[in-house]
Amino acid sequence: xTDRIIHxxxxxxxxxxxxxxxxxxxxxxxxVPVFIFDRAILSRPDTGPxxxxxxxxxxxxxxxxxxxxxxxxxxxxxxPEEELARLVAETGAKAVYYNRDVEPxxxxxxxxxxxxxxxxxxxxxxxDGDLHPPDSIKTKGGTVYTVFTPYKRTALAIPVxxxxxxxxxxxxxAGLASNPLPTLAELGHATEVQIPPGGEGPARERLxxxxxxxxxxxxxxxxxxxxxGTSGLSPYLRFGCLSPRRAFHAxxxxxxxxxxxxxxxxxxxxxxxxxxxxxRQILFHFSYVENGSFKKSYDELAWERNDDLFEAWKAGRTGxxxxxxxxxxLATTGWMHNRVRMIVASFLTKDLLxxxxxxxxxxxxxxxxxxxxxxxxxxxWAASTGTDAQPYFRIFNPVSQGxxxxxxxxxxxxxxxxxxxxxxxxxxxxxxxxLEYRKPFRCVLGTDYPYPVVDHARQREKALALFKKxx
DNA sequence: TGAAATGTTGGGGCG
DNA sequence: ACGCCCCAACATTTC
Numbered sequence: 001x002t003d004r005i006i007h008x009x010x011x012x013x014x015x016x017x018x019x020x021x022x023x024x025x026x027x028x029x030x031x032v033p034v035f036i037f038d039r040a041i042l043s044r045p046d047t048g049p050x051x052x053x054x055x056x057x058x059x060x061x062x063x064x065x066x067x068x069x070x071x072x073x074x075x076x077x078x079x080p081e082e083e084l085a086r087l088v089a090e091t092g093a094k095a096v097y098y099n100r101d102v103e104p105x106x107x108x109x110x111x112x113x114x115x116x117x118x119x120x121x122x123x124x125x126x127x128d129g130d131l132h133p134p135d136s137i138k139t140k141g142g143t144v145y146t147v148f149t150p151y152k153r154t155a156l157a158i159p160v161x162x163x164x165x166x167x168x169x170x171x172x173x174a175g176l177a178s179n180p181l182p183t184l185a186e187l188g189h190a191t192e193v194q195i196p197p198g199g200e201g202p203a204r205e206r207l208x209x210x211x212x213x214x215x216x217x218x219x220x221x222x223x224x225x226x227x228x229g230t231s232g233l234s235p236y237l238r239f240g241c242l243s244p245r246r247a248f249h250a251x252x253x254x255x256x257x258x259x260x261x262x263x264x265x266x267x268x269x270x271x272x273x274x275x276x277x278x279x280r281q282i283l284f285h286f287s288y289v290e291n292g293s294f295k296k297s298y299d300e301l302a303w304e305r306n307d308d309l310f311e312a313w314k315a316g317r318t319g320x321x322x323x324x325x326x327x328x329x330l331a332t333t334g335w336m337h338n339r340v341r342m343i344v345a346s347f348l349t350k351d352l353l354x355x356x357x358x359x360x361x362x363x364x365x366x367x368x369x370x371x372x373x374x375x376x377x378x379x380x381w382a383a384s385t386g387t388d389a390q391p392y393f394r395i396f397n398p399v400s401q402g403x404x405x406x407x408x409x410x411x412x413x414x415x416x417x418x419x420x421x422x423x424x425x426x427x428x429x430x431x432x433x434x435l436e437y438r439k440p441f442r443c444v445l446g447t448d449y450p451y452p453v454v455d456h457a458r459q460r461e462k463a464l465a466l467f468k469k470x471x
Numbered sequence: 472t473g474a475a476a477t478g479t480t481g482g483g484g485c486g
Numbered sequence: 487a488c489g490c491c492c493c494a495a496c497a498t499t500t501c
Contacts, residue, residue, distance in 0.1 A: 223472085338472095339472085342472070346473095381472085390472075390473080391473090391501085392501085393473080393474085393500080393501040394472090394473045394474080394501090395473070395474070395501090396473070396474085397473080397474060397475090400473085400474075401473090457475090460474085460475090460501095461501095464501060467501095468501085
């Protein structure tokens with residue numbers, strides 16, 4: 001007899017190494033793959049159009065991949081608990097499978113679904129989004145790690161499951177209604193920003209290209225925003241177009257047998273994958289970080305409003321070239337190099353003295369890879385309010401950071417074209433450009449490019465004082 | 472996955 | 487030859 005399991009896609013938009021999907025495939029003769037557009041998510045103010053655009057792409061790719069295997073993606077819209085109950089009734093499915101999430105919103109939603117379907121069918125969540133599930137790594141004392149380095153040491157000693165390939169062929173029930181894939185505009189979003197194509201095909205291509213061309217140099221080049229030293233895989237990991245275990249083993253396999261410096265690149269990249277796991281387990285176990293400081297005493301920090309400065313930061317008009325380049329890269333591409341994310345976050349919190357949550361929100365609105373766990377973790381790190389935080393006195397100097405990581409100014413010049421003719425020597429501190437050079441180099445401050453909106457040395461002192469009041 | 476202030480050392484210019 | 491000063495280079499401390 002035919003039995004059916006519904007696979008509910010959420011942040012696992014792939015067939016490859018998809019834990020719940022493979023379990024459904026193994027456990028039933030027919031799998032019903034469904035994605036539900038949830039108004040509650042789509043209308044959230046921090047759901048940015050670039051991410052919705054990427055999502056639509058990923059769904060189209062997912063549907064195409066399913067069709068190539070004899071399946072098709074069922075699209076519904078509404079409240080997940082209602083739509084799933086309806087779909088269970090339509091199909092007579094014996095179970096709903098999904099991969100677990102770590103976000104408070106998702107956990108509450110999934111609890112509602114389980115409650116709604118409790119007497120109708122089985123509902124099972126699987127671990128899929130990490131190298132190591134968020135509840136699987138604990139200290140000897142049984143507590144959750146809140147410092148990265150010991151977390152990583154423990155994690156590296158635990159084997160990462162080998163990725164499993166996608167099921168070969170699907171059998172799906174005939175005649176199920178499915179909505180057409182909506183357009184971005186139909187979902188109430190619009191953007192001109194060009195982003196990478198969504199889907200697991202592009203994800204695998206990018207992974208393979210990165211491993212082949214950049215992995216070996218990752219330890220040396222990942223911090224240089226003018227180079228393509230990073231993997232660019234963050235949006236694919238964000239939407240589950242790429243299995244993190246697939247990513248891990250691609251790096252492992254490429255460096256098998258190598259030791260020492262030869263695998264330094266892979267080691268550092270794997271460490272970045274573990275940062276992702278680390279912040280996911282932090283959000284899972286300390287859900288209050290969504291709204292407040294991990295270190296609760298830092299909720300008392302007296303951040304300033306400084307609305308004009310916030311607008312200047314968002315627009316990339318702070319007068320600090322590396323900061324402005326980063327913010328403009330974000331605005332025009334929906335992505336920002338990680339080193340520069342740290343610099344602009346330090347600048348917002350420690351130079352403009354603005355609450356990290358406002359920066360976090362802006363990132364969520366604009367980043368194609370915007371993810372609560374990673375974004376919140378990164379912002380709290382920069383603001384010194386989080387786990388494993390940089391001590392509060394670690395304040396980036398936007399000039400020396402620029403000189404160190406963009407020594408020729410190539411990155412600055414790419415995104416801040418008005419500085420294109422400024423010589424290397426002054427590219428990160430145009431206010432020190434001798435007056436007689438300003439006209440010939442088309443860098444008249446206040447006309448061609450803004451004066452610095454703050455004095456770094458002075459703001460640094462104010463930031464230190466702000467934190468000192470809490471200690 | 473800092474930066475700035477302060478301390479120490481040592482070479483060289485100079486009287 | 488010698489002490490003194492300057493200052494760069496490096497190390498240490500402090501925030």
